[in-house]
Amino acid sequence: MDQRVKKKATIYDLSVLSGSSPSTVSAVLNGTWRKRRIKESTAQTILGLAERHQYTTNLQARGLRRSRSGLVGLMLPVHDNRYFSSMAQTFEGHVRSRGQCPVVVSASRDPEEERRTAETLISYSIDQLFIVGATDPDGVHEVCESAGLKHVNIDLPGAKAHSVISDNYEGARMLTEAIIHHFGNDDPLRPDELYLFGGRNDHASRERIAAFHATKKALLGADPEDGVQSSGYSPDITLRAFEVFYQRHGKLPRALFINSSINMEGLLRFMAGRPAEMFSELVVGCYDYDPFGSFLPFPVIMVRQNVEAMIAKAFALIDEPTTPPQSFLITPELIQPRSALKGPLDTLKDMA
Amino acid sequence: MDQRVKKKATIYDLSVLSGSSPSTVSAVLNGTWRKRRIKESTAQTILGLAERHQYTTNLQARGLRRSRSGLVGLMLPVHDNRYFSSMAQTFEGHVRSRGQCPVVVSASRDPEEERRTAETLISYSIDQLFIVGATDPDGVHEVCESAGLKHVNIDLPGAKAHSVISDNYEGARMLTEAIIHHFGNDDPLRPDELYLFGGRNDHASRERIAAFHATKKALLGADPEDGVQSSGYSPDITLRAFEVFYQRHGKLPRALFINSSINMEGLLRFMAGRPAEMFSELVVGCYDYDPFGSFLPFPVIMVRQNVEAMIAKAFALIDEPTTPPQSFLITPELIQPRSALKGPLDTLKDMA
DNA sequence: TTCGCTTGCACAATCGATGGTGCAAAAACT
DNA sequence: AGTTTTTGCACCATCGATTGTGCAAGCGAA
Numbered sequence: 001m002d003q004r005v006k007k008k009a010t011i012y013d014l015s016v017l018s019g020s021s022p023s024t025v026s027a028v029l030n031g032t033w034r035k036r037r038i039k040e041s042t043a044q045t046i047l048g049l050a051e052r053h054q055y056t057t058n059l060q061a062r063g064l065r066r067s068r069s070g071l072v073g074l075m076l077p078v079h080d081n082r083y084f085s086s087m088a089q090t091f092e093g094h095v096r097s098r099g100q101c102p103v104v105v106s107a108s109r110d111p112e113e114e115r116r117t118a119e120t121l122i123s124y125s126i127d128q129l130f131i132v133g134a135t136d137p138d139g140v141h142e143v144c145e146s147a148g149l150k151h152v153n154i155d156l157p158g159a160k161a162h163s164v165i166s167d168n169y170e171g172a173r174m175l176t177e178a179i180i181h182h183f184g185n186d187d188p189l190r191p192d193e194l195y196l197f198g199g200r201n202d203h204a205s206r207e208r209i210a211a212f213h214a215t216k217k218a219l220l221g222a223d224p225e226d227g228v229q230s231s232g233y234s235p236d237i238t239l240r241a242f243e244v245f246y247q248r249h250g251k252l253p254r255a256l257f258i259n260s261s262i263n264m265e266g267l268l269r270f271m272a273g274r275p276a277e278m279f280s281e282l283v284v285g286c287y288d289y290d291p292f293g294s295f296l297p298f299p300v301i302m303v304r305q306n307v308e309a310m311i312a313k314a315f316a317l318i319d320e321p322t323t324p325p326q327s328f329l330i331t332p333e334l335i336q337p338r339s340a341l342k343g344p345l346d347t348l349k350d351m352a
Numbered sequence: 353m354d355q356r357v358k359k360k361a362t363i364y365d366l367s368v369l370s371g372s373s374p375s376t377v378s379a380v381l382n383g384t385w386r387k388r389r390i391k392e393s394t395a396q397t398i399l400g401l402a403e404r405h406q407y408t409t410n411l412q413a414r415g416l417r418r419s420r421s422g423l424v425g426l427m428l429p430v431h432d433n434r435y436f437s438s439m440a441q442t443f444e445g446h447v448r449s450r451g452q453c454p455v456v457v458s459a460s461r462d463p464e465e466e467r468r469t470a471e472t473l474i475s476y477s478i479d480q481l482f483i484v485g486a487t488d489p490d491g492v493h494e495v496c497e498s499a500g501l502k503h504v505n506i507d508l509p510g511a512k513a514h515s516v517i518s519d520n521y522e523g524a525r526m527l528t529e530a531i532i533h534h535f536g537n538d539d540p541l542r543p544d545e546l547y548l549f550g551g552r553n554d555h556a557s558r559e560r561i562a563a564f565h566a567t568k569k570a571l572l573g574a575d576p577e578d579g580v581q582s583s584g585y586s587p588d589i590t591l592r593a594f595e596v597f598y599q600r601h602g603k604l605p606r607a608l609f610i611n612s613s614i615n616m617e618g619l620l621r622f623m624a625g626r627p628a629e630m631f632s633e634l635v636v637g638c639y640d641y642d643p644f645g646s647f648l649p650f651p652v653i654m655v656r657q658n659v660e661a662m663i664a665k666a667f668a669l670i671d672e673p674t675t676p677p678q679s680f681l682i683t684p685e686l687i688q689p690r691s692a693l694k695g696p697l698d699t700l701k702d703m704a
Numbered sequence: 705t706t707c708g709c710t711t712g713c714a715c716a717a718t719c720g721a722t723g724g725t726g727c728a729a730a731a732a733c734t
Numbered sequence: 735a736g737t738t739t740t741t742g743c744a745c746c747a748t749c750g751a752t753t754g755t756g757c758a759a760g761c762g763a764a
Contacts (some may be wrong), residue, residue, distance in 0.1 A: 008499060010750055021714045026751055036753090037712055054498070059475040060421060061750035063412040064719050071476075079431070079440040079456070080697050088431040092458055101472050104431070104456045106444055108700045120453050123411040124423075146406065147360060236698060261644075268643050268692035276690070291620050292613075292644030338628070340620035345432050346588060348460050362720055373744045378721055388723085389742055413720035416749050711760075722748080731740070 009053040017053075018046050029057065069125040070099075075117055075140075076106045077133045077233075082261060082290045083305065087132055087154070089344035090311045100127065109233060111136035115143055122147045128318050130154060130311075135202065137161070152314045155305075156203050157327045162317040166305045167329040168204045171287065172211035172257075174334045178301045179255050179285040180219050189255055191222040197241055197266070198259030200232045205259060208287060212257055231263060238266020246270075252282060261288035291340050302335040307344075361405040369405075370398050381409065421477040422451075427469055427492075428458045429485045429585075434613060434642045435657065439484055439506070441696035442663045452479065461585065463488035467495055474499045480670050482506055482663075487554070489513070504666045507657075508555050509679045514669045518657045519681040520556045523639065524563035524609075526686045530653045531607050531637040532571050541607055543574040549593055549618070550611030552584045557611060560639060564609055583615060590618020598622075604634060613640035643692050654687040659696075 011025040018025065020042060027033040028046040049055075063069035072095045076084045088104045095102040103126065107114040114131075118140045121129060129151040134140050137158030144151040145160070157163035176194075183189045196212050199205030209228055216223040231241040246252060258264045264286050271279060282298040289304035309330050317328070335341065363377040370377065372394060379385040380398040401407075415421035424447045428436045440456045447454040455478065459466040466483075470492045473481060481503040486492055489510030496503040497512070509515035528546075535541045548564050551557030561580055568575040583593040598604060610616050616638050623631060634650040641656035661682050669680070687693065 011752095012750075022751080023715075023753075024713060026753090027713095030752080032753090037710090039712060042712080056471060056475050058416070058477070058750050059472075060412045060415045060477050061719090062752075064410070064416050064721095065750080065752045067719070069412060069476075078697055078700070079437040079444070080434065080695055081437070082432070082434075085431040085433070085437040085440075088437075088456075089458065092431070101476070102457060104440075105454060106441065110700075119408060120411075123408050124421075124453070125410070125412050234698075234700075235692075235694075262697070265643055265692060268647055271647060272690055272692045290644050291617055292642050292648065295620055295623060295649070296644065296647050297649040338624055340587075340617060340624045342587075343432055345430055345614070346586075348430070348462075348586075363722095364720075374720090375722075375745075376743060379723085379743095382722080384723085389740090391742060394742080410720050413749090414722075416751090417720080417722045419749070705764100707762105707764085709761085709763100711758105713757090713759105715754105715756080717754090718752080720749105724745105724747090726745080727743090729741085729743105731738100733738075734736085 008058070009050075009055045010058065011055075014046060014049050014053065014055060017049050018042075020046060029055065030062075063125050067125055068127045070101055071103050071121075071124060071126040072098075072100050073121045073126045073129040074102065074104045075114065075121075075129065075131050075134065076104065077109045077135075078106050079104075083288050083307070084132065086307050086344050087311065090307050091130065093344065093347070094311060094315055107134070109133070109135045111139055114140050118143045122149055128152075130314055130318070131158075131161075132156075134158070137163070150318050152318045154310055154314050159325065161325050162320075163325070163327040164310050164313045164317065165327055165329060166204070166310070167331045168207035168287075169211045170329075171303045171305075171332040171334075172208035173215050174332075175285040175287060175301060175303050176212050176215035176257060177219065178334055179257060179283060180215070182283050182299060182301065183255070189220065191216060191220040192224050192227075193254040194220070194227065194257065195245070195253045195255075196228045196257040196259065198229075198231050198233070198238055198263030200230055205230075208259060231266065233260065233262050235262060235265040235269055238263040239269040242267060242270040252279070254281065255283045256285065258284060258286045261286060261290050261293060264288070264290075264293060289335055289341065291343075294335065294337060294339050299337040301337060302339075303332045304335050304341065305332045306330050360410070361402075361407045362410065363407075366398060366401050366405065366407060369401050370394075372398060381407065382414075415477050419477055420479045422453055423455050423473075423476060423478040424450075424452045425473045425478045425481040426454060426456045427466065427473075427481065427483050427486065428456065429461045429487075430458050431456075435640050435659070436484065438659050438696050439663065442659050443482065445696065445699070446663060446667055459486070461485070461487045463491055466492050470495045474501055482666055482670070483510075484508075486510070489515070502670050504670045506662055506666050511677065513677050514672075515677070515679045516662045516665045516669065517679055517681060518556070518662070519683045520559035520639075521563045522681075523655045523657075523684040523686075524560035525567050526684075527637040527639060527653060527655050528564050528567035528609060529571065530686055531609060531635060532567070534635050534651060534653065535607070541572065543568060543572040544576050544579075545606040546572070546579065546609065547597070547605045547607075548580045548609040548611065550581075550583050550585070550590055550615030552582055557582075560611060583618065585612065585614050587614060587617040587621055590615040591621040594619060594622040604631075606633060607635045608637065610636060610638045613638060613642050613645060616640070616642075616645060641687055641693065643695075646687065646689060646691050651689040653689060654691075655684045656687050656693065657684045658682050 011022045014025045015022040027036045028043045033043050074091045092102045107117045131153050133155040137153045141160040153163035157165050213223050229241045231238040285301045287303045289302045363374045366377045367374040379388045380395045385395050426443045444454045459469045483505050485507040489505045493512040505515035509517050581593045583590040637653045639655045641654045
């Protein structure tokens with residue numbers, strides 16, 4: 001009657017109340033009761049009691065017995081970023097629609113942490129793991145593999161499991177081209193006026209840098225050696241790279257290829273405190289899309305990865321039989337300056 | 353020997369291998385072995401075996417037995433937003449440092465979904481729940497309460513559990529004041545030139561709107577009735593609000609108070625496709641901080657909620673004995689235009 | 705009446721870890 | 735040597751749900 005302080009009801013409680021055995025109660029509550037030839041009326045009685053006593057399944061117990069949990073994991077490098085958080089948002093929608101429970105965690109781009117995180121999730125018997133932007137996908141793979149856990153790589157490819165990745169080469173090619181074409185013919189960009197900032201030694205960066213070099217060479221005829229300033233995935237390191245560059249050259253390049261929105265924040269930090277006019281002639285290409293970034297006071301051409309397509313493909317792959325691991329390229333989209341695109345939030349209902 | 357295909361080792365396996373009983377193995381592995389007076393050498397043997405066989409605790413089994421799981425929940429309205437995703441990032445840090453596992457989920461600002469989500473998490477015996485920006489905090493409270501789950505509200509207050517909220521009144525007062533003061537004395541703002549867009553009928557919006565009205569009246573002497581355009585938490589509804597306004601008045605107001613970065617995206621959508629000059633005189637105050645938003649081509653004064661302080665306070669509160677529920681105000685910070693602040697990501701290590 | 709089939713459900717083992725309790729063997733003490 | 739104390743560990747019930755199996759009652763047919 002009064003469930004104010006009471007502990008949660010179990011199938012045993014309902015068993016006593018209904019006069020049926022625990023196994024019958026269990027069958028009724030998990031929907032397998034027809035298969036077990038339970039009488040309709042018995043089922044109704046039990047369902048009624050369950051309702052009245054606010055029964056909810058103890059999912060840890062179920063998980064223990066079934067050795068899976070209904071949890072689906074998403075491992076991100078970080079949360080605090082439009083790209084990854086929109087992954088999380090999209091992922092959640094997919095998982096929910098399958099009646100499972102999403103678990104989103106971040107692993108800070110640290111191989112050790114990635115491994116540990118995967119292990120923790122495995123200890124909870126998660127059913128599947130989506131690995132986004134892992135620094136060491138194959139390390140995580142080992143962990144998953146030896147636990148028999150299905151997993152997919154997203155954004156950075158692993159050698160040992162299916163991967164869904166953005167077509168970084170093509171994206172960077174389009175972006176570099178767009179930057180160069182943004183300058184008219186009367187005052188065309190020179191090879192030494194376009195620099196790339198950000199990135200480190202991961203697959204995505206390498207592809208992008210390769211495309212950057214190739215496209216520069218193709219369109220501008222030359223490509224000086226020092227055109228790339230690796231600065232990891234850290235705003236502050238990128239900031240320092242800009243400061244160093246500025247000190248050396250007395251100015252910024254006319255055009256920048258910036259490897260990600262995180263590096264772009266490094267540019268913002270450089271801008272802070274310096275006069276806006278210093279940046280009025282700047283043209284930037286950024287390999288990431290952020291709606292606010294798109295409206296900065298100078299032209300920012302962005303690349304939007306197709307998050308929806310990537311997640312959808314990842315879900316399609318993870319259920320597939322284990323064919324040899326393959327990489328699937330998803331072509332990103334070039335976004336012109338001053339574009340405000342819809343995101344996963346737009347599917348949510350809201351009132352005025 | 354070969355653990356390629358093998359199922360995970362359990363304490364029973366180690367029990368056989370070591371010649372000790374399962375309970376001894378358990379005690380050794382969970383660290384209670386000194387209390388149970390297990391010989392040092394026995395412990396070492398077992399730990400060695402555990403290492404060799406890559407033993408990891410089945411946390412579902414442990415959770416079932418202990419009726420808690422080591423999971424700590426964070427329920428967000430949405431992921432895809434700097435404010436909430438930086439909450440997630442900060443929250444993760446705290447939970448990790450306590451040796452527990454963070455579970456971040458979103459509930460789409462839907463009371464029904466919020467309730468269901470809480471129930472699901474409870475079914476996994478999570479240890480604590482942090483409820484951020486819930487539409488119906490008290491509904492979620494009921495659910496938690498009847499399961500004996502510790503919980504705290506963040507960002508939107510509930511009547512029945514402790515709450516940590518931003519001081520919305522003070523924040524909006526500061527912001528409104530800053531907007532007004534941004535205009536010099538030679539061409540001061542008139543009362544009918546400052547509008548508020550966004551927000552709906554929740555505690556935060558009400559406070560902000562109240563402060564907006566009061567501050568306008570105090571500083572500008574008057575405050576026309578129609579100065580507030582509620583448009584929920586949706587970019588598109590906000591966009592429509594701007595379109596309607598523009599159609600009616602033939603222009604935008606000189607100054608805007610925008611209720612959140614999500615509404616700000618509505619402004620971006622309005623800007624897209626219209627000439628940049630249309631916005632060159634605009635002054636905007638936005639109740640949220642986004643680094644890119646801070647560098648738009650017009651002055652954007654922002655309010656940064658003190659996420660770190662809020663989360664820290666929430667953790668402090670959740671462990672406390674159940675005193676009568678209280679609300680704790682955390683004062684937000686006014687951010688001048690063109691500021692690129694550090695965030696939770698800056699604590700992560702990264703290389704160059 | 706008897707055999708055989710269906711219906712409807714109960715029984716009991718199991719998933720893996722935990723922790724209270726009990727009890728031999730070793731050590732310490734008289 | 736006999737008694738008490740300490741050490742070191744095993745035993746077993748338990749957490750809540752799942753699921754393979756078994757079996758009695760009911761029913762129809764022969």
